Every structure is written in structure tokens, then in C-alpha cells.
Amino acid sequence: MFTKQSLVTLLGGLSLALAQTSSEEYPSLAEIRAAQATVQPYSPVSNVQGLAFNRFVNIWLENTDFDVAADNEHLAELAKKGLLLKNFWAVTHPSEPNYCASAGGDTFGMDNDDFHQIPANVSTIADLFDTKNIAWGEYQEAIPYPGYQGYRYPETGANDYVRKHNPLILFDSVTQDALRLRQIKNFSSFYDDLEHRRLPQYMFITPNMTNDGHDTNITVSGAWTWRFLTELLENDYFTNDTLIMLTFDETDTYEIDNNVFTFLLGGAVPKNLRGTQDDTFYSHYSVIASLSANWGLPSLGRWDCGANLFSWLAEKTGYVNYEVDTSNLYMNQTHWGPLSDDDYSEYYAGWPVPATEASCSAGHGILSTVKQTYKNLTATFNYTTPFPYDSRSGNNVGVKYSRTLKNGKVESGISQ
Template sequence: MFTKQSLVTLLGGLSLALAQTSSEEYPSLAEIAAKQASVQPFSPVSNVAGLSFDRFVNIWLENTDFDVAAANTHLAELAKKGLLLSNFWAVTHPSEPNYCASAGGDTFGMDNDDFHQLPSNISTIADLFDTKKIAWGEYQEALPYPGYQGYRYPESGDNVYVRKHNPLILFDSVTNDATRLRQIKNFTTFYEDLEHERLPQYMFITPNMTNDGHDSNITVSGAWTYNFLSELLENDYFTKDTLIMLTFDETDTYEIGNNVFTFLLGGAVPDDLRGTKDDTFYTHYSVIASLSANWGLPSLGRWDCGANLFSWLAEKTGYVNYDVDTSNLYMNQTHWGPLSDDDYSEYYAGWPAPLTEGTCSSGNGILSAVKKTWKDLTATFNYTSPFPYDSRSGNNVGVKYSRTLKNGKVESGVSR
């Protein structure tokens, strides 16, 4: 069995032993029990000021059409307290490629919910955050111990925790680092970090398979969300200068446009936008782009590069978002790539090359590690587009987009 080398780090004068963690798809019950007794969570703290928010909380629910979610009384009540993003889109189906996209800026052709380990030369948002030492963490309900890499937990019976809903655990660049691995924690640690005021500046929160609606319904997930957030919204430490996003990984119906119910809450929502809606076109990639613009971070050079920014953040940076004609857009499939099962996309062994030069919507260049790793290669796709498309497969082609710059110049295009 392959295990990663134990390390010892020093934090705040304390020596913390890092237990070995297994990358097995189904580790033994004895191994899981041993890790539960030995692996300690790591909760770094930072205070890097952002342009529009100082903390971002990303909460995802599962597989629900926009109108179904919008009709849920609990979610509707929460949305009224913040800003509804009425034109926010998931990027494909099924679940896992959307979670992968949220961390890596691409689906890499993934059209399945399989056990994946993306190679260490694929950069993620963790690498972006580390350029400015911005503390990040994931909180996965029912994760048996920090950094657990198994396919699910428990390993038999009803699903509770599943790897496919855990973005950063998919990437070797995270899991090969024992310290980073311990930043992927469970809800017990979330409440401990909240109590001791050591929450990170970026966090991704995944409820269990019942609470997120995957193995239940919107009534259950809506009630869970309301109960979870109502108390937190009264906590000044949690909400001060914080932007909380509640969204869905994808729609439940594959034949309609993949427009998912999404809203923003927290102290960082501008006062004049509370109780309103924003019709700007966004995708899961817009979150990465907005995080980069907010904290002055580089781009991954993938689909985050051309993604629209949160509208008020774009105004602060001077970036002009694109209007996208969604009448012919579905976002229900992904481009070809090495993680495809030849189901919703085409298998191709080569890894798509990102942009290494050019200007992205966040305005801060491209991550140096990306430029070094992929130098002299031409970008595989038009990553400067505000939405993903693939000319080879015809996925999302024929969609018009345009914007009017501040000097009056009109820029327009059609995905081909």
C-alpha cells in the first residue's frame, strides 16, 4: 500500500507530527481507525485584505433545477437577505467535473464520478492562495479524518461522505503535501475553528449526501442550509467582511440549460445590492476569477482566465464583463480530455495546455508555476472566452457574446 512520508512541522512553537495518509481508493477499516486516532487537522490563519471581501465561503448543494430551488421557502428567505445571481451556470454534468472545475479551472474532459488523482503538474486555487499566504481550507461533513482520500465513507451501506464532492482532494499537488492535506477537514473541526476564531480566508463547505440533497431532496437540503446559515449569520466573526456563496453543482435535468440557483450573503455584500438580483452571466469559473481579482492573485490560465467577475468587483478593477446570449447555451457537456469515459465527452490522452501568456479578467497575469510547467505550448482551448466551449466536439459553439468597453469600443464574438 502506498503511503506518503510522515513529516514534522513547527507551528506557533508547537511541534506537530503528521501521520501518514493513504491514497488508496478503499483503505482498510483498521487503517481508517488508526488515522482517526492520529491525524490532526491543520488550521492556518491569515489576514490578507481583499478589494471587496476578506473571506469567501463556498457552499455547494446537489443536483437541483433552478426553479425547484427558487421555490424552496428556506432558500428563498435566505436569498432575500443577500444578492441573487440569477444567471449563474454550472459547467457540465455530472457532479465531480464541476467540483474539479471549481479548484482546477478545468474539467480535463471528466464526464464521470470516478476515482481520480490529477497529476502534480496541474495547478489549483491552493497554489494561487499560497502566492500571498492566504489561508484556505475545506470542510467536508462526515470526513473520517483530515485528508482522507478514500472514495467514500463509510465504505459500505448508505453514502455519507463521497470523494467526488471534495474538490482539492482530487489533485496530487495538494495530496502529496502532508500539510496541505490536513487543511481538508470535517465539520467538527469547522465548529472548533469557528469557536477559536481560526477560520481560513477561503473555505469550501460540503454537506453530507443527505444534507446536500443528493440522496434526499430540496426540502431537506433547503432546511439544512437555513439551519446551518441562520446561526452563522448572527456571528460577527464569521460574517464581517465575508462573502458567502450558496450554489448547486449542477441542475437535475440534463436537457435544460445548466443555470443553477445561486445567491450571496454576508457582510461583504454591498448594501445597495441586498435584496436585489444580478443578471450578469457567471459560471463556477467566475468564482476563481473573482477570488484572483479580489486578492490580486494570478490566473490558472484555464477557463478562469476569461470568466466574468462579480459585477461590483469588476467595477472596482475596471474590468468590463461580457454579455452572453444564453438562448443557445446549455453547458451540459465538457470538452475532450484524459479523464473522459467517452460518455459526455471524448477521451483523449493528452492533458490540455493552459495559457501561459496574455491578459485574464482578474488582471494579474498567470501563475508562474503554470508558465514554467507549460512553457512553449499553445493553449489547447480559447481560455479567454467567458464560457467553456470546444470546436472539435461542437460543445457550446454558436454562442454569441459581447461587451462595450469604457472607451465605447464594442468587442463581440461567437464561439466556433
């Protein structure tokens, strides 16, 4: 005879079993159809109060130079409603390592858009959120079912959904957890979660390859963004206490600096900052650091550790951001590592060791799992700087940075 608890356990196990989907690069159509019929999305909710915002929405478009995006009428009009981050930088080229960096705080040497499965002992932002049970989710337009791990969909013909634009699907610590997998969903789930008021506190939103501009242009991606956001901005449930960031994965031109058009919207943007611009140096790593500072979360101990925080959030925490001399900064390459194809970076079999002792810019130390995993090992890079650099390859070397603390003390450095 089943007890109530045993029934709950059985049903829970059944739902997880159904979510164990293929981890193949190109699963068969039969596997895809079977998963579509059985795998259900999972939509956890939470209400952990933050210092500056209670929900963060991360929306990425593709491969556009700053000036081209700034000249788009739709994006320019939306930026006027919020705060333009004039000095926001992608961290490398091509696309996938930027998405990887947004979730793992590092590129691990990735210089390609290949099919990657990053080992489960590498922590991500999902692990940071779990320390305080902050609900998170990804919404990937055209993904065929929750947690689909294939390289693309459909597998032939024109591009639509692609794995390389899905940050957390790259990490085994997510894909080997059936419950986490079901938090990576499509746009139908987004609108269903919106209607039923079960949106997570952190979400990453990726349009398909047409709407994000990758296979089209800024006219298409700007128009999509306008249609997607204007209605949502009128929805109090979505907008109140929410910080929405619209950015690009990288510039289209590799030979120029990787400064990408970025703005913040939503009810969490202070009224006195709306319609203005912020010249503080930020990168994709600043987002992880700002999330950590906002909710009192630890750092991954990677390039998020020293990254600047969103300026008004930094003021709330007492942290002083660095000024970075970008005249000699490009952020167009990444450091050596195991995910390199020896193209834009150098292949090296060893996985970079994160910092384990620093307090980091968010001020809450390093994730305990990271400290345990890499105990007594020396950090591979100087993860406490406000931008990534690599002395071995010379990438981003010779860049000056400084800040003046509230006691008048000046701290400065140069990457070398």
C-alpha cells in the first residue's frame, strides 16, 4: 500500500525519468518526438529580495557593431526609456564562448562554436542561485522540448534553435540533473509562465537565429526586440522590480574593439537614471558579479570575481568600481585552454583553476564547492582584475586600471 510520501517519491522519480533525454549532438527524430511527447517544463518560483532588483532578464542579440545597433530606431527608442551602458564589452569571439562566459565566468579557452560538454565539476551561475534557492530559467526560442541537448533544431535546413546560443546547456552540471534540464524551455513556456505568474527571478532569453539578427540583420532583430518588449513593459508583474538587460554577444567586426550596444530597462532602473548613459566599464562578467552582489551570492572565482558592478548597485554595497583605460583594450581573443581549436587561442589540456581565497567585487567570497574542488591549487589567471587578460598569449596585456577609494587611497594596476 502506498503512503502519501511514497506516492510523491514515485511521481517525482517518474517526472525526472521522463526528462532524461538524449545528450547526443544529433539525436534521432524518433528520440526528439518521444521527448516532445513526455518531457514537461519545470517552472520553480521564488521571492528572494535583492538590493537593487528582484528579477533579472538577460536578452541577447547577435553579431552587431555598436554604432550599427545604436542607429537602429527601435533599439534607440527603447534605450531612451532606460539606462544606456555605453562602455559594455563582450569578452571574445566568436559567439559561443561569450554565452559560455555568461554562465561559467570563463571561456575555458573556447575559440569556436563547437559542440561542448563542460565537466560537471565546473560550477555555474545555477550553483550560485541554488545557494539561496533563487529560481532561474532559460527561454530558448524554437528549442523542441525542455532540456534538448542537440547541436541545433531542426537538424537540417535553415537555422532556428542552436545550442551555441544556450549558455547553461553547455555544462554537464546542468545536463546531468534532470530537474535543471527542464528549466531550459521554449517561448511557449515563457508566455505560459508569464500568464500563470511563475516566472523565475533570473532568466536568459535567446531569440531564434532569424530574430536575433544572426541570419538576418539589425533591422529584423531590432523590430523583434521592439515587439517583444513593448508589450511586456506594460505588464506590471513582469516589469515591477525587474531589471531587463538587452545586449549583444559580440561585435560583427573582429578587427575593432568588442564594445557592444547594451541598455537596461524595467521598473528596477532608478528613475533618475532613465534616459541617461553610464560610461563605467562593464563586460559580460559584470552581470554575474552584479547578480551576486544583488542577492548576496558568492563568486565563481573566475573572471566574475574582479568584474565591475552595475554602478548604482555598487554604491549600495559600498564597492568602488575600477576605471579602465580601454585605448589599448580589444577583448577579441580568449586565453589558452582545453576548449580551444588553436584558432583564436592556444589549446592546452588543463582546465583553468579559479581563485579560491579572494573576497571578489560582490564581497561574498567564493562558492564553497569551488573552494573544495580546487583546494590548495593556485589560480591560473589573475581573476581579481576588472577585465580578462592572459600574460602567456599577450591578450589584453598592457591595459591600465585604477580606482579611488572613499578614504582617498588610489589603487592602480596594469595587466602584464
